Amino acid sequence: MKKPEYHIVFTVVLLGVLTFLALMGFIHTPYDPDAMNGLEKFAAPDLHHIFGTDHFGRDVFSRVCKGLGTTFFVAVTTVMIGALGGTVIGALTGYFGGILDEIIMRFNDVVASFPSVLLAMVFISILGPGKYNVIFALGIIFIPSYARMVRSEFIKQKNFDYVKSAKLMKAGSFRIMFLHIFPNTTSVFMSSLAIGFNNAVLAEAGMSYLGIGVQPPDASLGRMLSESQAYLFTAPWFAIFPGIVIILMILGFSMLGDILQQKNGGI
Amino acid sequence: MKYIIKKIFFFILTLLIVVFLTFLAFQIIPGDPAVSLLGTEGTPLKVAALREEMGLNKPVGERFLTWVLNFMKGDMGISYSYQIPVSELITDKIPVTFLLTMLSFAFIICMGIPLGIYTSKHAGSRLDRLIMTVNQVTMAIPPFFLGIILTYLFGLVLKWFVPGGYISYSDDFFGFFTYLIFPAIAIAFPKSAMVVKLFRGSIIEEAKKDYVRTAYSRGNTINGVLYGHVLKNAILPVITFLAVVFADIIAGSIIIEQVFGIPGLGRMLITSIQNRDYPVVQAIIVCIAFVVLGSNLLADILLKVLDPRIKL
Numbered sequence: 001m002k003k004p005e006y007h008i009v010f011t012v013v014l015l016g017v018l019t020f021l022a023l024m025g026f027i028h029t030p031y032d033p034d035a036m037n038g039l040e041k042f043a044a045p046d047l048h049h050i051f052g053t054d055h056f057g058r059d060v061f062s063r064v065c066k067g068l069g070t071t072f073f074v075a076v077t078t079v080m081i082g083a084l085g086g087t088v089i090g091a092l093t094g095y096f097g098g099i100l101d102e103i104i105m106r107f108n109d110v111v112a113s114f115p116s117v118l119l120a121m122v123f124i125s126i127l128g129p130g131k132y133n134v135i136f137a138l139g140i141i142f143i144p145s146y147a148r149m150v151r152s153e154f155i156k157q158k159n160f161d162y163v164k165s166a167k168l169m170k171a172g173s174f175r176i177m178f179l180h181i182f183p184n185t186t187s188v189f190m191s192s193l194a195i196g197f198n199n200a201v202l203a204e205a206g207m208s209y210l211g212i213g214v215q216p217p218d219a220s221l222g223r224m225l226s227e228s229q230a231y232l233f234t235a236p237w238f239a240i241f242p243g244i245v246i247i248l249m250i251l252g253f254s255m256l257g258d259i260l261q262q263k264n265g266g267i
Numbered sequence: 268m269k270y271i272i273k274k275i276f277f278f279i280l281t282l283l284i285v286v287f288l289t290f291l292a293f294q295i296i297p298g299d300p301a302v303s304l305l306g307t308e309g310t311p312l313k314v315a316a317l318r319e320e321m322g323l324n325k326p327v328g329e330r331f332l333t334w335v336l337n338f339m340k341g342d343m344g345i346s347y348s349y350q351i352p353v354s355e356l357i358t359d360k361i362p363v364t365f366l367l368t369m370l371s372f373a374f375i376i377c378m379g380i381p382l383g384i385y386t387s388k389h390a391g392s393r394l395d396r397l398i399m400t401v402n403q404v405t406m407a408i409p410p411f412f413l414g415i416i417l418t419y420l421f422g423l424v425l426k427w428f429v430p431g432g433y434i435s436y437s438d439d440f441f442g443f444f445t446y447l448i449f450p451a452i453a454i455a456f457p458k459s460a461m462v463v464k465l466f467r468g469s470i471i472e473e474a475k476k477d478y479v480r481t482a483y484s485r486g487n488t489i490n491g492v493l494y495g496h497v498l499k500n501a502i503l504p505v506i507t508f509l510a511v512v513f514a515d516i517i518a519g520s521i522i523i524e525q526v527f528g529i530p531g532l533g534r535m536l537i538t539s540i541q542n543r544d545y546p547v548v549q550a551i552i553v554c555i556a557f558v559v560l561g562s563n564l565l566a567d568i569l570l571k572v573l574d575p576r577i578k579l
């Protein structure tokens with residue numbers, strides 16, 4: 001029974017378009033995202049400004065592209081820090097076990113039971129707001145969930161025959177861990193990257209909305225939403241387009257996560 | 268029973284660790300609270316006197332102990348920016364956030380559980396596919412954006428409520444309650460979509476097991492098997508998830524309070540973070556930690572009661 005897999009096509013197209021928009025935000029936008037234009041305040045969407053303009057007459061489409069770029073950057077670097085730190089800790093604790101494993105995992109449980117936005121707020125209240133502090137805070141906070149996932153995979157894999165044979169061949173522990181076991185965990189690992197990416201997007205947008213995340217002059221989708229709220233009645237497009245872009249981004253990555261999970265024989 | 272005692276022990280231990288870590292985190296911040304408190308009037312002599320008075324000269328361990336003991340007595344220190352005791356600041360905020368959280372949680376259960384049962388019973392039907400598609404999109408909506416949409420639609424266009432027109436519970440409890448309904452929906456909607464997805468998957472997985480076939484072969488109806496056997500097992504992962512959701516609701520309420528202009532704990536937390544008012548931040552974080560860890564403990568106990576096979 002081979003059904004055409006529309007949802008995969010949809011996901012790929014959606015993520016492709018979003019990546020394209022984000023790249024546009026980095027390279028070239030139709031208007032300067034920060035250029036103010038007093039004559040064109042609150043222009044409704046038309047052919048010149050397809051997403052309309054905001055309270056300073058700035059082009060919402062250009063700002064959405066730029067904000068998307070920032071969000072992508074924050075989410076990717078956050079996930080990278082979290083995944084890298086988590087892999088190292090998870091691999092070591094999972095492979096060697098012992099008392100250190102117990103302590104680290106108990107600590108992990110504490111951190112993992114906390115909502116990430118809340119922990120990030122504690123970090124931000126100490127470090128102060130800003131793009132790099134958000135990345136640092138979220139990155140550190142994401143480490144435990146990756147560590148937990150990698151650890152359980154390593155515990156599962158380390159008793160398999162191929163590991164035993166590698167040990168017999170006198171392969172070093174690090175060689176076994178990262179050249180033999182780690183490639184076998186990629187299936188689970190990839191889908192958790194997609195989930196982590198979504199959590200990062202949500203946390204960044206939420207914190208920027210609250211004004212403690214990405215600071216101007218960096219454009220951010222969350223910040224656009226909080227600015228737009230005061231002009232909701234006069235310029236609903238100012239709020240709706242950034243919001244829809246966030247939804248599409250999270251939708252795309254959660255579907256990607258589901259697809260990766262399905263491909264690897266999950267539910 | 269042993270299981271529950273063990274769990275309670277771990278609960279207290281983790282809570283202490285969390286409290287210690289938050290305490291420590293606010294100790295390593297650069298800057299002397301005595302200096303920042305006195306501001307421009309801070310002569311070295313005055314600073315030294317205030318440091319003595321605030322107990323800043325004592326070692327960290329001792330200060331931690333006094334802080335914890337005071338905290339348990341209800342003395343949470345004095346707010347830097349308001350100059351009044353923190354407990355006074357937050358006690359009238361707690362009911363607001365509490366009711367918002369409870370209301371959202373109730374919405375999640377009322378929407379998530381029945382829809383999960385319905386879609387799994389009719390899995391594969393046209394309506395199921397429609398619901399699951401809508402569900403997938405709903406899961407992706409950030410609560411604060413949903414809050415903005417609700418404000419626009421029901422507040423500005425349909426005028427069902429006044430955006431920003433929060434009514435204090437001491438003035439008019441009914442008005443207060445109705446004002447919280449839309450914020451609660453904004454928090455609950457995306458989360459209940461997650462509950463639907465998880466519950467549906469869990470029921471469908473459970474229904475494939477052997478005991479279900481046996482139950483059918485004994486002549487039970489679909490509903491008899493579903494409500495008599497399957498749900499009892501399928502609900503277990505959902506309960507664990509609901510504990511996580513509960514923690515997320517509290518984090519979500521921090522943002523939603525900002526969207527709807529509700530003066531709850533979350534708003535207090537944000538302004539305190541922006542003003543670097545550490546005693547308030549610390550107190551609120553510890554309160555939230557207590558609730559989050561407490562909900563995890565409750566979920567563990569509930570799981571044990573429902574499924575005695577679970578071992579620690």
